[in-house]
Amino acid sequence: MPDPSLPKVSLPNPNLFRRFWRGYIHKHTLGILACLLLMIVEGSALGALSYLLKPLFDVVFTPGGEAALYGVGFAIFGLFAARAFTVVISRTLIWSISQRVSAAMQSDLLRHILTLDAPFFQTNPPGVLIERVQGDTNAVQGIWSTLVTGVGRDLLGLVVLLAVAVSIDPQWTLAALIGAPLLILPASLLQRYVRRKSKELRNQAGQRATRLDEIFHGITAVKLNRMEDYQTKRFRAVLTSIRRAEVRSVFGRSLMPGMIDLVTGLGFFAVLLMSGNEISSGQRTTGDFMSFFTAMSLTFQPLRRLGEMAGTWQIAAASLERIYALFDARPAYPRPVVSIAVPAPGAPEIRFEDVNFAHGDQPVLRGLSFTAEAGRTTALVGSSGAGKSTVFHLLTGLLEPGSGVIWIGGVAASGLSLADQRGLFATVTQDSALFDETLAENIALGRNIAPAALDAALHAAHVADFLPALPNGLQTPVGPRGSALSGGQRQRVAIARALVQDAPVLLLDEATSALDAQSESIVAEALAMGSQGRTTLVIAHRLATVRDADKIVVIDKGRVVETGTHDQLLTLGGVYAGLYRLQFKD
Numbered sequence: 001m002p003d004p005s006l007p008k009v010s011l012p013n014p015n016l017f018r019r020f021w022r023g024y025i026h027k028h029t030l031g032i033l034a035c036l037l038l039m040i041v042e043g044s045a046l047g048a049l050s051y052l053l054k055p056l057f058d059v060v061f062t063p064g065g066e067a068a069l070y071g072v073g074f075a076i077f078g079l080f081a082a083r084a085f086t087v088v089i090s091r092t093l094i095w096s097i098s099q100r101v102s103a104a105m106q107s108d109l110l111r112h113i114l115t116l117d118a119p120f121f122q123t124n125p126p127g128v129l130i131e132r133v134q135g136d137t138n139a140v141q142g143i144w145s146t147l148v149t150g151v152g153r154d155l156l157g158l159v160v161l162l163a164v165a166v167s168i169d170p171q172w173t174l175a176a177l178i179g180a181p182l183l184i185l186p187a188s189l190l191q192r193y194v195r196r197k198s199k200e201l202r203n204q205a206g207q208r209a210t211r212l213d214e215i216f217h218g219i220t221a222v223k224l225n226r227m228e229d230y231q232t233k234r235f236r237a238v239l240t241s242i243r244r245a246e247v248r249s250v251f252g253r254s255l256m257p258g259m260i261d262l263v264t265g266l267g268f269f270a271v272l273l274m275s276g277n278e279i280s281s282g283q284r285t286t287g288d289f290m291s292f293f294t295a296m297s298l299t300f301q302p303l304r305r306l307g308e309m310a311g312t313w314q315i316a317a318a319s320l321e322r323i324y325a326l327f328d329a330r331p332a333y334p335r336p337v338v339s340i341a342v343p344a345p346g347a348p349e350i351r352f353e354d355v356n357f358a359h360g361d362q363p364v365l366r367g368l369s370f371t372a373e374a375g376r377t378t379a380l381v382g383s384s385g386a387g388k389s390t391v392f393h394l395l396t397g398l399l400e401p402g403s404g405v406i407w408i409g410g411v412a413a414s415g416l417s418l419a420d421q422r423g424l425f426a427t428v429t430q431d432s433a434l435f436d437e438t439l440a441e442n443i444a445l446g447r448n449i450a451p452a453a454l455d456a457a458l459h460a461a462h463v464a465d466f467l468p469a470l471p472n473g474l475q476t477p478v479g480p481r482g483s484a485l486s487g488g489q490r491q492r493v494a495i496a497r498a499l500v501q502d503a504p505v506l507l508l509d510e511a512t513s514a515l516d517a518q519s520e521s522i523v524a525e526a527l528a529m530g531s532q533g534r535t536t537l538v539i540a541h542r543l544a545t546v547r548d549a550d551k552i553v554v555i556d557k558g559r560v561v562e563t564g565t566h567d568q569l570l571t572l573g574g575v576y577a578g579l580y581r582l583q584f585k586d
Helices: 014-060 065-113 118-123 126-168 170-176 180-217 219-224 228-280 286-298 300-327 388-395 418-422 439-444 451-460 487-501 517-530 566-572 575-583
Strands: 350-359 362-372 377-381 403-408 425-429 505-509 535-539 551-556 559-564
Touching: 014 065, 014 126, 014 286, 014 300, 065 126, 065 300, 126 170, 126 180, 126 286, 126 300, 170 228, 170 286, 180 219, 180 228, 180 300, 219 228, 228 286, 350 388, 362 377, 362 388, 362 403, 362 551, 362 559, 377 388, 388 403, 388 425, 388 505, 388 535, 425 487, 439 451, 439 487, 451 487, 451 517, 487 517, 505 517, 551 566, 551 575, 559 566, 559 575, 566 575
Parallel strands: 377 535, 377 551, 425 505, 505 535
Antiparallel strands: 350 362, 350 403, 551 559
């Protein structure tokens, strides 16, 4: 699924790797240097082994060579022992650093995503973002460890092995490498192909995560509408696309080692043609050939791994582009990190002054102006689409007005940091977002709550009424999205969460609209207790919940059309009276 909100990054872009190094890798420089040193020993051991084969065949395996047997034998054993030690230590160290880098990148990426505003999340589904945080960082975490391994072990090992081969016979070495220039153009084309397929694969992996996210979060609708086969068919189509992209990517990455095999075979054939006559005529010894042959044979695996590393690099490049495109995303209307001014302590007055807002080309608020007096309850009512929920999103900084000013305690909201602005509001919404954690964690939300304050909130929100029925009390898990609780219980938990915040403004958005009469009565009582000493704004569609408000503001098509108490508005006989008659016509 495309991400229109994210900036595009051109190819190639070496700055991405520079940023990656400075941001995450340089902190582990000492550990990486230690890995390099260990891998240098590992890579050099292959060259030393091939070099020792010459005295093994020319001295040890000849009459009278018994005296050199132990010396050469112990030298070979020492090489294998050193290689075994370095393999264990270097692999463990490099994997430990790799996991730390991946964890740091995932944490930073999530932290950055959480700073972005609502329009970003409207254009980037959760599944896509999950794949960015998890899939792309996993694809990247191996590239730098692969590079360290490639430089420290494979590249150095290749150089040492070639040096051994050259020391034996430079002409044989040139013959063995005769086909190497043939790899230059195909390698360049393959890198572009692999990067293109890797980007395609990462995008499709995001679609897969999105499909699963929507299916599992909408499982009730899937079952009630008998959509099991339909959703399975759609998911299977995504999997088919991923499979095809994966196969093509693997095909591209495998071509390079395959071509290296062909070139290596061609080189060996050329060496055999040259060396056969020289050895049979006595110009060269069997030890020369075995040492050279072993050195060139051992170059086979480093060459293959270096060829595969080119494909791994392209996969990482595609993922780095996606990761840093996400890091570069910014809120459409950035707020100051530190507030220019903050409201005075206590319940503040809230005033909208000629506020306009539009979703794209569709106006929602048209010069909205009203005042919610400090310490009193103000209700916003109107038909669906009037703009009530937009007011909620503007007050909490989830959206920014196109024009106009929102005053909170005499301070313009645009001059507040988002943290300070949201700290002024304790919110309860229709859809109480509970996490798959314990009841206590859902109320505290990571804050340290004094036991007395928690107990007061539990009783005020009537959570204490059903707490004894839970198997583990406050430590009872509430299930995914609070599914282990009833709708009324979830709302009471949300109210308790709002009460422990002790914020000066209580903001209620359709907080009781989905409840039955008994639950609504209990929740309404809890909200009445929670509103004491606060400025309270009630956004409601059901007028039964706002009849006791100190002031009712009627919104229609993004404008205030009426203001007054419940009785005044009924007497006026306008929009509010019409809505009231419609809801209570029986």
